[in-house]
Amino acid sequence: MSASTSPRGIVLGIETSCDETGVGVVALAADGSTTLLADEIASSVDEHARFGGVVPEVAARAHLQAMVPAVQRALATAGVKASDVDAVAVTAGPGLAGALLVGVAAAKAYATAWGVPLYGVNHLASHVAVDTLQHGPLPPCLALLVSGGHSSLLEVPDLAGPIAPLGATIDDAAGEAFDKVARLLGLPFPGGPHIDRVARDGDPAAVAFPRGLTGPRDARFDFSFSGLKTAVARHVEALEAAGNGVPVADVAASFQEAVADVLTAKTIRAATERGLDTVVLGGGVAANSRLRALAEQRCEASGLRLRVPRPGLCTDNGAMVAALGAHLLAAGTPASPLELSADSGLPVTEVFLTHPH
Numbered sequence: 001m002s003a004s005t006s007p008r009g010i011v012l013g014i015e016t017s018c019d020e021t022g023v024g025v026v027a028l029a030a031d032g033s034t035t036l037l038a039d040e041i042a043s044s045v046d047e048h049a050r051f052g053g054v055v056p057e058v059a060a061r062a063h064l065q066a067m068v069p070a071v072q073r074a075l076a077t078a079g080v081k082a083s084d085v086d087a088v089a090v091t092a093g094p095g096l097a098g099a100l101l102v103g104v105a106a107a108k109a110y111a112t113a114w115g116v117p118l119y120g121v122n123h124l125a126s127h128v129a130v131d132t133l134q135h136g137p138l139p140p141c142l143a144l145l146v147s148g149g150h151s152s153l154l155e156v157p158d159l160a161g162p163i164a165p166l167g168a169t170i171d172d173a174a175g176e177a178f179d180k181v182a183r184l185l186g187l188p189f190p191g192g193p194h195i196d197r198v199a200r201d202g203d204p205a206a207v208a209f210p211r212g213l214t215g216p217r218d219a220r221f222d223f224s225f226s227g228l229k230t231a232v233a234r235h236v237e238a239l240e241a242a243g244n245g246v247p248v249a250d251v252a253a254s255f256q257e258a259v260a261d262v263l264t265a266k267t268i269r270a271a272t273e274r275g276l277d278t279v280v281l282g283g284g285v286a287a288n289s290r291l292r293a294l295a296e297q298r299c300e301a302s303g304l305r306l307r308v309p310r311p312g313l314c315t316d317n318g319a320m321v322a323a324l325g326a327h328l329l330a331a332g333t334p335a336s337p338l339e340l341s342a343d344s345g346l347p348v349t350e351v352f353l354t355h356p357h
């Protein structure tokens with residue numbers, strides 16, 4: 001092992017903001033580079049499927065059951081002992097309060113038992129940080145985060161913060177729109193991957209669905225998807241009332257095109273206006289094949305560098321929390337206070353907790 005790659009720290013990351021119990025282990029080298037050693041996930045998504053959305057109480061209970069085995073599996077996969085861990089990072093918010101509490105309580109217990117620093121970190125900042133595990137250090141960038149719970153455009157000068165929110169959805173999150181439209185089309189929950197799949201056989205120009213908040217007077221960096229969702233519902237109802245079958249592939253492709261079009265157009269505009277030449281995509285919807293292709297095409301046309309983590313790192317996971325923890329450790333950031341508590345509404349401007357909340 002060369003001096004530059006000798007270990008400087010092992011960081012364990014815990015994520016429980018929604019329905020994924022994620023535990024990641026990242027090794028930080030002396031030169032600041034990071035290596036992902038383990039990324040264990042236990043999902044309660046099947047338990048929510050029949051409700052068509054995540055049920056907070058069910059998610060919290062599932063985290064409680066999955067937590068300790070997930071930590072044990074992550075340490076075993078990483079080939080490290082508990083005594084090798086140098087820092088623990090945990091998602092402190094934003095997210096479901098009861099779900100967050102389970103992760104925060106576990107992380108406090110581990111950090112206290114192992115006598116190592118604890119970092120309570122921001123879920124959105126972690127979605128951006130995860131890209132460093134795949135593509136190396138991140139220059140100042142524009143991040144588009146799109147998932148079941150959030151749709152945000154962020155200006156990220158540095159991962160240690162502060163991060164500036166440029167815009168967000170004013171109603172449904174992008175993933176929520178995918179899930180609701182999938183339901184209208186009779187596809188299972190979570191709907192995003194199903195829409196992505198069936199849209200491959202559809203015509204994206206079949207229906208001209210509305211592009212929310214793209215008028216000249218609209219907020220330039222905010223998103224709205226509820227009008228689009230309603231337009232799809234009306235379209236499906238009209239077809240059914242006329243006794244016609246619903247061309248599911250065409251409707252899915254046209255809906256997906258409307259979402260990808262608005263997301264990429266606003267992202268490119270924000271990056272260009274803020275003078276940022278790197279764009280990062282994150283969150284579950286960043287796994288969408290059309291969004292990825294259109295982002296690639298439009299970034300290239302605008303001279304922007306696009307970084308998209310592999311799909312497994314885009315959805316919620318523990319590796320992203322460990323990645324941000326490793327960055328904070330490398331930057332010599334003081335630990336968060338052990339009295340910290342989960343904050344379901346933690347603003348993205350707060351990358352890590354410096355006071356109890």
Ligand code: KG4
Binds near residue numbers: 018148196
């Ligand atoms: O980041 P994530 O795992 O959890 C949240 O924080 O919400 O994102 C889950 C969301 C769901 O709404 C799901 O339908 C959507 O991401 N999603 C997709 C795709 N894969 C997952 N949406 C569109 N296309 C996909 N391929």
Ligand code: ZN
Binds near residue numbers: 123127149283316
């Ligand atoms: Zn997320």
